[in-house]
Amino acid sequence: MAVKMIIDTDPGIDDAMAIFYAAAASDIDLLGLTTVFGNVTTDIATRNALRLLEAADLELPVAHGAEAPLELPPFTPSAHVHGDEGFGDIPAVTPKGQPVDEDAADFLCRMAREHKGELVLCPIGPLTNIALAIQRDPEFAQNVARIVIMGGSLNEGGNITPHAEANIYHDPHSADVVFASGAKVVMVGLDVTHRILCTKADFTAIAAQAPELGGMLQEMSVFYLKFYETVGKFDGCSLHDPAAVIACTHPELFETQPVPMRVSCEGETSGATLADPDSQRTPVDVCIGVQSDAVKTLFFKRLSLLP
Template sequence: MTQPIKLIIDTDPGIDDAMAIFYAAAAPDIELVGLTSIFGNVTTEQATRNALRLLEWADLPDVRVAEGASKPRALPAFPPSHNVHGDEGFGTLLAETPKGQACDESAAAFLARMAREYKGELVVCPIGPLTNIADALDLDPDFASNVARIVLMGGSLDEGGNITPHAEANIYHDPHAAERVFASGANITMVGLDVTHRILCTAEDFDAIEAASPRLGGIINEMSRFYLHFYTTVGKHDGCSLHDPAAVIACTHPDLFTAQSVSVIVPCDGDTAGATQRAHDGRAAVNVLMSVRSEDVKRQFIDEMSKLS
């Protein structure tokens, strides 16, 4: 087996964030070296608490958490997505006060330092708005070249949006940060709605995960019921999309996806604010995932989640 990748997940937990973090905890090809918190599904303060709590549940006390930005770069703060993830981020499950605390560094400083320490090795996987990543680029001009890859969950090239007709939520919630990241020249893979809308898990799938892994699988199954119910309220009865887990899986299993090399620009105002569009200004291209072996990704997710203690 090859060496596990060194991974930092930038996260706003969030039910599918919890799935992604537990997946990373279970996967033998991932060394989780940190979590950074960001607003989005919940407030940044809640995201920090939830990240710490998830690590305690997963028995990963040595994984550090760094608290990130509390609002977008230029826009007013958005309300959290309580209708999707519940008031505390975990559906109806209470997010108890964690025993641990976030480290003293800001998320941007932690990201920049880890990218220097693990130059050419560190993979950063943002699964919320990209504010912390943009702040790290501003803080350290070498951040874009120090990281091996940025594999982000966000955007939509051809699929259309999920918060406006054009925009996916993570990009929409800080388009100025997203534009900074896409223009940075970093090695970026965009895991957007073009693929995540095609990877669905059902209630029966989560029941199977709990049967194989009663403790942590049971936690995920309880959270999933709220998430699945939200999907039914918008007319989707065939399961919930594995948005954030798909991004983490793409970090280690790129063979399960097909990418296009596309230069991406993000409009920051008007009707198309937060869209991820094809750019024609000479900027570096990024890898945009456009098709997926959906059943194989789903099987990978279920198999690893079933190994949780």
């Protein structure tokens, strides 16, 4: 049976990779997208989400989400990772579709009620929309089957500061709300995503197999790979967001450890995801190992099915 899924997203190049993967995966029943700030502003994220669905020929709801963190002041996304418009050097295009009237948190609450015990939520940006849904509906955390997040790390350290992974860093208070919620949470963080690398040759190959959408990803990847080179990583880009989507349907490819978690929300460690063994919190299933080759093979196998 296909996994009923909503992806909460801030597209973003690796977000595009994750969404196209979900579009191609027969074991995913994608019910919609919710958008959030992060790689880009929420307005651009909503535009990009609609554009990606149209490119993949999917008619699905997109719900516009939070435009600022739960408690921190708003910030301006940096363009050096994903480009001014989110897709590297690809210029902006106005999609035909429009977001739904509900905001992201209300949409998530309603969908969790309608698909109680079945909905898998996959946030691949800051966790603001999920925290708001938890705060608005006391039953939300129990209505969702799982929340599989791309973010954080247990042992790997950070990628935006020495301590913090970017999605958590951009709204640590929301992440802590999610970890404290009692929901079944799976954390697909840097401990595993740093082990899965995509190279220039990989993107060239997928463009040859899927000229339209694979070609779009290959064009985006030029900018993305250049960024990785500027931080000294010349062997490719990490498969961050697609790994979280794959973990939703193929948990056997990941080794997890149950760990109660909290998030530092101040000082130089702000955004750090920390083990909190003495707390009464429901343990998070933290991914600490991954069958990297199998995940990467599955990712490109599914993308090759795209037009």
